[in-house]
Amino acid sequence: MTAPVEAPVAEKSAEASAVEQREFDRLIDADMRIEPRDWMPDAYRKTLIRQISQHAHSEIIGMQPEGNWITRAPSLKRKAILMAKVQDEAGHGLYLYSAAQTLGIDRETMFEQLITGAAKYSSIFNYTTPTWADMGSIGWLVDGAAICNQVPLCRASYGPYGRAMTRICKEESFHQRQGFEILLELMRGTDAQRRMAQESVNRWYAPALMMFGPPDEDSPNSQRSMAWKIKRFSNDDLRQRFVDMLVPQAEVLGIMLPDPDITWNEERGHYDFGDLNWDEFYEVLAGRGQANAVRVARRKKAHDDGAWVREAARAYADAEAAERIAS
Amino acid sequence: MTSPGDSGGRETWPLWEVFIRSSRGLSHVHAGSLHAPDETMAVRNARDLYTRRAEGVSIWVVRASDITSSDPDAKGEFFESPQGKEYRHASYYKESEAVPHL
Amino acid sequence: MNHSNHVVSTAITAESIADSSVVAPEPVAQYALGLGDDALVLAHRLGEWIANAPELEEDVALGNIGLDLLGHARSLLTYAGTAWDKSEDDLAYFRDENEFRSRQLFEQPIGDFAVTIARQLIASVYFAELYRALSRSEDPTLAAIAAKAVKEVDYHVDHSAQWLRRLGLGTEYSHERIQRGLDAMWPFVDELFRADPYATELDGIAVDSEQLRAGFDAVVPLLIVDAGLVVPSGAPAQGGGRLGLHSEALGPMLAEMQVLARAHPGATW
Numbered sequence: 162m163t164a165p166v167e168a169p170v171a172e173k174s175a176e177a178s179a180v181e182q183r184e185f186d187r188l189i190d191a192d193m194r195i196e197p198r199d200w201m202p203d204a205y206r207k208t209l210i211r212q213i214s215q216h217a218h219s220e221i222i223g224m225q226p227e228g229n230w231i232t233r234a235p236s237l238k239r240k241a242i243l244m245a246k247v248q249d250e251a252g253h254g255l256y257l258y259s260a261a262q263t264l265g266i267d268r269e270t271m272f273e274q275l276i277t278g279a280a281k282y283s284s285i286f287n288y289t290t291p292t293w294a295d296m297g298s299i300g301w302l303v304d305g306a307a308i309c310n311q312v313p314l315c316r317a318s319y320g321p322y323g324r325a326m327t328r329i330c331k332e333e334s335f336h337q338r339q340g341f342e343i344l345l346e347l348m349r350g351t352d353a354q355r356r357m358a359q360e361s362v363n364r365w366y367a368p369a370l371m372m373f374g375p376p377d378e379d380s381p382n383s384q385r386s387m388a389w390k391i392k393r394f395s396n397d398d399l400r401q402r403f404v405d406m407l408v409p410q411a412e413v414l415g416i417m418l419p420d421p422d423i424t425w426n427e428e429r430g431h432y433d434f435g436d437l438n439w440d441e442f443y444e445v446l447a448g449r450g451q452a453n454a455v456r457v458a459r460r461k462k463a464h465d466d467g468a469w470v471r472e473a474a475r476a477y478a479d480a481e482a483a484e485r486i487a488s
Numbered sequence: 489m490t491s492p493g494d495s496g497g498r499e500t501w502p503l504w505e506v507f508i509r510s511s512r513g514l515s516h517v518h519a520g521s522l523h524a525p526d527e528t529m530a531v532r533n534a535r536d537l538y539t540r541r542a543e544g545v546s547i548w549v550v551r552a553s554d555i556t557s558s559d560p561d562a563k564g565e566f567f568e569s570p571q572g573k574e575y576r577h578a579s580y581y582k583e584s585e586a587v588p589h590l
Numbered sequence: 591m592n593h594s595n596h597v598v599s600t601a602i603t604a605e606s607i608a609d610s611s612v613v614a615p616e617p618v619a620q621y622a623l624g625l626g627d628d629a630l631v632l633a634h635r636l637g638e639w640i641a642n643a644p645e646l647e648e649d650v651a652l653g654n655i656g657l658d659l660l661g662h663a664r665s666l667l668t669y670a671g672t673a674w675d676k677s678e679d680d681l682a683y684f685r686d687e688n689e690f691r692s693r694q695l696f697e698q699p700i701g702d703f704a705v706t707i708a709r710q711l712i713a714s715v716y717f718a719e720l721y722r723a724l725s726r727s728e729d730p731t732l733a734a735i736a737a738k739a740v741k742e743v744d745y746h747v748d749h750s751a752q753w754l755r756r757l758g759l760g761t762e763y764s765h766e767r768i769q770r771g772l773d774a775m776w777p778f779v780d781e782l783f784r785a786d787p788y789a790t791e792l793d794g795i796a797v798d799s800e801q802l803r804a805g806f807d808a809v810v811p812l813l814i815v816d817a818g819l820v821v822p823s824g825a826p827a828q829g830g831g832r833l834g835l836h837s838e839a840l841g842p843m844l845a846e847m848q849v850l851a852r853a854h855p856g857a858t859w
Contacts (some may be wrong), residue, residue, distance in 0.1 A: 198557060224641040224649075231637045235851040236679045236859040237604070237630075237664050241657060244637055245540075248653040251646050252537055258646075259521035262503060268523060269500055293850055293859075325520065332541075343859070351857050459641070467644025469767070470703050473760025474525035475501060480759070481526060501645070522647055528752060533647040536654050 189390055194320040197263040205389055208382070209319050210264050211280070212391060214271045217257035218282035220250045222275075222456050226290040227299060235293060242339050243296060249336065253329045260321040276461045284442070285372050287450030294347055294354075294361035300340010301410070302362070302369035308333050309403045310373065313393035322391075341410065348415050362411075363419045370434075371442045373400040379439075404432050502551055504530040508538055509546040516548050527551070602734040604664035604678055612672060618729055619673030621788040621796045623681070624691035624832050625720075626666030630682060631696040631840070632713055633659035634847055638700050651749060655710070658742040665735045683851035687841050691788075693831035695778035697840040704757055704764070704771035711750035711810065712775055716782050717743045719805040723797040732795065751813050758817030769819050776822035781829030782806075788832065 181200040188195055195201055224247045231247065234240035258268050274280035285303055290296070311333065314326040347358035374380055374396040386392035394402075404423070411418050422435035444450065501523040507516035519538045524530035530549040539547070584590045614622060636656030643649035667678040695713060700706050721743055724736035757768035783803040789796035811821045829835070851859075 221641075221646065228641040231640055232634065232846050233850045235683070235854070235857075237660065237667075237682055239859050240637070241660050241664070244640065244653055244657055244660070247640050248540075248650055248657070251641075251649045251653070252540070255522055255537060255646050255650075256520050259503075262521065267500070267503075328520070346859055350859075351854060353854060354857055463642045463644070466642075467648075467703065469761070469763055470644035470648075470757070471501060471525075473764030474529070474756045475760075476764075477756040477760045478526035523645065524647060525756070529647075529756075532749065532752070533651065536650045537647065540654070 189318055192316075192318075192390070194323065195318050196320045204385075205391075206264055208386060208389070209322065209391060210261055210266050212386070213257055213261040213264070213322055213325075214266065214274070215281050215283075217254045217261060217271070218275045218280055219286065220254035220257065222282045222286045222460065224250045224254075225456055225459055226286055226288065226452070227296060229290050230293060230296055233293070239296075239343070246300075246336055246339055249332050253332070256325040256328055257322075260319075260325040263321045272460075272464060276457060276464070278448070278457070281446075282456075283372060284445040284450060284453075285368055286456060287445050287453045288365070288368055289451045292357050292361055294344065294357040295365065297340045297343030297347060297358060298361045298365035298369075300336055300338075301344055302340075302365045302407075303372065304333060304336040304340060305407070306369045306372040306403055308337060309399050309406075313399075314391075316390075316393060318390040341414070344414050344416065358414075359416055362416050366419050367437055367441075368445075370400055370403065371437055371439070373397075373403065375439060375442070401431050404434050408432050501525045502553065504534070504549045505552050505555060506530075506534040506538055507548040507550070508534075511545055516546065521552060524549075601738055602665060602731075603661070604668040607665055607668045607672070607731065608677075612669070612731055614669050614673045614729075614731070616673050617788070617792055618732070618795060619670040621786070621792055622666045622670040622732065624693075624786060624788055626663050626670055626678075626681070627690050627692035628696050629659045629666060629717075630663035631690070631692040631843070633657075633663055634843065635696065635698075635700050636706075639706065644703055652706075655746050655749065658739075658746065661742075662735065662739050665738075669731050669735070679851065683848045684855070687836060687844055688834040690834065690836065690840065690844070691832050692836075692840070693778070693781050694827060694829055694837050695775065695782060697831075697836060697843060698775065698778065699839055701771065701774070702767065703753075704767035705774055706771075707750055707753045707757060708768060708771035708775045709778075710746065711754055711813070712779055712782075714743055714746040714750050715806055715809050716802065718747050719802040720797055720799075723802065727796070728794045747809075754813055754819075755817045758814075758819045765818065768817075772814065772819060773822045773824075777824060777827040778829075779806075780826030781831060784829065786832055 182202065185195065185199070185201055185205075188199075195205075227243065227250075228247050231240065231243050234243050258271060261271060262268065271280065275282065285306075290299070308330070311326055311330055315323055315330055317323040317326060344358050344362070347354040374383070377383065377395045377397045380396055383392060383395060387395070407418060408423060420435045422433065424433050426433045445453070448454075502525075503521055504524055504527075505521050506519045508519045509516045519534075522530065522533050522537055524533045527549060531547055534547045534549050633656050636652055636659065639652045639656075640649060643652055663682075664678050667681045671677055671681055695709060698705075698709060718740065721736040721739040725733050725740055727733040727736065754768065757764040759765070783799050783806065786796065786799050789798060814821050827837075851857075
């Protein structure tokens with residue numbers, strides 16, 4: 162239940178705080194859920210707000226690279242599917258903003274953080290979508306990576322987050338299939354279409370792998386998030402899992418993954434794969450990706466342009482409420 | 489700390505909690521929340537947001553600020569009464585276990 | 591007990607029409623083509639709001655309306671295409687501007703939210719009247735398409751009406767914007783209710799557009815006045831959409847819509 166959160170009581174005895182910390186730890190260790198009005202350490206609350214809101218921002222920003230192709234979708238069926246997919250993403254953002262709000266932050270503040278750059282979003286969406294095949298690659302690779310990340314989050318310790326993620330995961334599998342089938346159609350099509358598909362995968366493969374975040378030893382936040390059961394598996398574990406799934410899927414597509422070092426390692430029971438260019442990741446993260454400025458500017462514009470509409474609706478609601486009280 | 493959904497802006501829409509009954513015979517279950525300027529738009533937005541995959545036959549929306557919840561600090565006392573009253577559960581009655589139709 | 595509310599859809603869709611062996615008679619196909627174009631052009635315009643709407647919830651709402659209309663378009667175009675062995679995509683992507691039969695209201699640019707709501711109000715009430723009448727068509731496919739559409743379009747009318755009130759009665763600024771939106775869209779109302787050249791000879795099958803005006807006039811002016819706004823007056827636009835005559839807005843819209851499909855003629859996606 163997402164009841165409004167009240168300000169934490171200022172003065173609590175040391176003993177009372179210790180009791181609460183023990184209870185929190187007990188719930189975490191027992192794999193039980195923390196709910197909105199439970200006591201939680203400030204750092205846990207802050208970490209969750211950061212993680213959930215950034216996840217929400219990613220969904221919303223993610224609407225743009227794909228939305229780019231709605232008006233040019235080459236068949237009416239693909240147009241409908243793409244519209245539905247992008248709509249789902251708006252919905253996912255909304256579920257996540259709702260979950261974040263239970264922690265005491267409001268949507269307007271989160272939007273401001275996004276627009277000023279105080280909050281981040283997944284940098285995968287700072288890449289552009291120059292070809293239709295990118296709709297396939299985004300579905301197959303980007304959503305595929307997101308699913309790997311998200312399924313474990315369905316068991317995140319914070320109740321509203323886990324529940325939002327469960328809803329999202331149900332809808333996400335449609336997204337990955339949609340992308341896969343776009344690529345499948347292209348690979349069964351003309352030479353030009355096959356080239357389009359391969360060229361697109363060449364661009365999206367490495368960035369998708371980097372979605373899992375830097376190698377474990379370079380990830381400071383990960384250790385604590387794992388202790389709090391907000392994060393369930395390490396970056397490298399998830400990345401490996403993802404590659405293992407991709408290889409057979411690529412074979413079905415007849416597409417080459419652009420990594421000559423991919424080989425089955427019998428001993429490990431996994432695919433070995435080549436090193437990633439983390440310099441590029443940090444460049445994009447720092448705002449020097451292809452579309453960083455554009456993504457945020459577009460979001461800001463939609464929000465600013467819509468202010469008068471939101472204001473009108475609010476004014477109308479207030480007037481109606483006043484009338485009801487008066488009558 | 490201001491309550492969620494109200495940053496004081498003239499345009500901010502309040503927060504609503506959404507409850508969906510997915511099919512006849514079930515209760516309404518909390519599905520999440522959304523922003524809407526009033527209850528009329530809230531129930532419509534809830535329909536758009538939470539029932540795109542035919543997941544609902546009935547929608548309730550409640551202004552988040554109208555929800556009263558039990559105080560987690562009072563958890564112990566508030567929910568103490570059922571403890572020790574196992575006789576309210578059928579499993580307490582061992583002698584009846586093997587008796588047909590009981 | 592499994593309480594999943596999985597609905598097995600028996601609703602008519604483009605796929606179900608294509609999979610059936612139904613073939614539209616030539617004059618019915620010609621008629622359906624115009625109706626399909628109306629829905630397609632407006633669906634495309636609504637798609638332009640995605641990631642741009644005033645609030646995320648509204649992004650979802652406009653997207654839903656666009657998807658409903660796209661569904662109507664796909665069914666109507668698929669049905670029309672059966673007469674000529676053409677698919678919905680053949681028709682949508684490989685006809686030129688002067689072969690499109692859509693009436694000019696639908697191709698108008700989305701403008702701001704007020705323009706969009708003004709146009710959507712007019713369009714939705716028109717569609718509600720049209721599909722209600724068409725659901726009684728003697729052509730079973732048209733009747734089925736219309737029957738499904740009526741339920742969806744009634745919701746669109748409600749959505750537009752709710753926003754009309756909020757903008758009309760909200761703030762001075764929103765009041766001015768929505769009035770301007772109505773003024774901009776009103777010249778295109780008249781064309782909706784002129785005789786459809788492809789409906790003549792199709793008594794009992796097609797809907798006589800002129801008959802729909804009374805229903806429209808019974809609803810829309812009242813909604814406008816109740817929202818504190820003024821029903822616009824002034825000369826109607828020349829129109830001619832059913833004859834392939836369009837405003838300058840349609841050309842660039844189709845150029846964008848068709849560019850990729852046309853770059854790969856014969857390809858499937």
